[in-house]
Amino acid sequence: MNGDGMTCDRLIELAVQIISAIATAAAVIVALRDSHRARNVHDEDMRRRQAEGVSCWLEDLGPDDHPYDSAFLYVRTVLSNKSESPVYNVVITCVGIQGNGPKPNGELAGPDYECRSYISVLPPGSWSTLLPTHGRGMGILGSEIAFTDARGTSWIRRANGHLETIDTSPINFYGISLPIPWETCDLDISDTLIHGRRWV
Numbered sequence: 001m002n003g004d005g006m007t008c009d010r011l012i013e014l015a016v017q018i019i020s021a022i023a024t025a026a027a028v029i030v031a032l033r034d035s036h037r038a039r040n041v042h043d044e045d046m047r048r049r050q051a052e053g054v055s056c057w058l059e060d061l062g063p064d065d066h067p068y069d070s071a072f073l074y075v076r077t078v079l080s081n082k083s084e085s086p087v088y089n090v091v092i093t094c095v096g097i098q099g100n101g102p103k104p105n106g107e108l109a110g111p112d113y114e115c116r117s118y119i120s121v122l123p124p125g126s127w128s129t130l131l132p133t134h135g136r137g138m139g140i141l142g143s144e145i146a147f148t149d150a151r152g153t154s155w156i157r158r159a160n161g162h163l164e165t166i167d168t169s170p171i172n173f174y175g176i177s178l179p180i181p182w183e184t185c186d187l188d189i190s191d192t193l194i195h196g197r198r199w200v
Contacts, residue, residue, distance in 0.1 A: 051155040051163060053082030054122070056092055056145040058131070072132035077117065077143050079127045079185065087147040090119035091170040094133045094141055095159050101139030105158065106146070111175035120182040122147065127185040146170035 093106030142159030
């Protein structure tokens with residue numbers, strides 16, 4: 001009886017130890033998984049941080065501010081880079097948001113689409129360019145911006161504000177042929193009023 005009792009007690013003790021070890025191992029696995037998940041979230045936040053600060057939008061020009069051009073109607077496009085570093089290989093494309101007009105995504109317009117502007121380097125701050133368009137027609141126009149960040153990752157922010165990564169440079173993404181008619185930003189619209197000219 002005593003031997004059987006000791007054996008039973010020992011088995012119970014071993015069972016408790018096994019259960020405790022399993023619980024400890026499970027807690028470690030959960031902690032490692034949560035740590036890995038948190039690290040991935042942090043890495044993704046860091047990866048997106050600069051891109052999140054880059055955007056563009058259209059602003060109407062006054063009736064006397066449009067440059068004369070029989071082929072295009074130019075629309076002021078504000079370019080905002082709220083990060084602390086420049087972004088590169090910037091392509092701004094006129095797209096359609098609603099109704100008849102351009103394609104809703106720039107890559108659908110084809111590589112020879114004329115309603116684009118090309119900025120070689122977009123410094124931090126608020127800048128502007130004139131985007132060629134074919135007019136609003138019966139639709140609503142928007143703009144999307146594709147660019148490469150300081151880490152070498154390329155992104156596109158759609159006209160609806162959605163930010164996406166792209167697997168190649170903006171030039172290759174749109175299939176644009178070389179040479180590229182790069183422009184430069186040299187006028188900060190937060191300090192200066194702009195009246196109907198291309199800022200290069």
